[in-house]
Amino acid sequence: MSGCGDHHDPDCAEVLAEVWLFLDHECDERRRTLLAQHLEECGPCLAEYGIEEKLKALLARKCGGEHAPSGLRARLREQIRRAVLEQAEVTVESGPSGTTVEVRTMRVERRA
Known part of the structure; x- marks a missing residue:
């Protein structure tokens, strides 16, 4: 029923x-x-x-179909970029003589 x-x-x-x-x-x-x-x-x-x-x-x-304002998108994109670079231990500096990129690496070896 x-x-x-x-x-x-x-x-x-x-x-x-x-x-x-x-x-x-x-x-x-x-x-x-x-x-x-x-x-x-x-x-x-x-x-x-x-x-x-x-x-x-x-x-x-x-x-439906709402988009974030372009300024907000740009700020979010920049914050994500910084977080990724920081996590990867990469420093990017721009100056009058160009851009300098420094990558700090640490090698870890595992033995079986």
């Missing part, structure tokens, strides 16, 4: 549990057809589906 009182295959709980897969087109065509048929025939599930679909559209509209 389903949540609306009618017998469905799949039942309402199963359909509502998979509604995000349906919305994201992440189920196979056979399952998608079965879920779509249930949603067309079942008013309570269709109402629930409508709410889910609107929420997803709102989230995509408000949160």
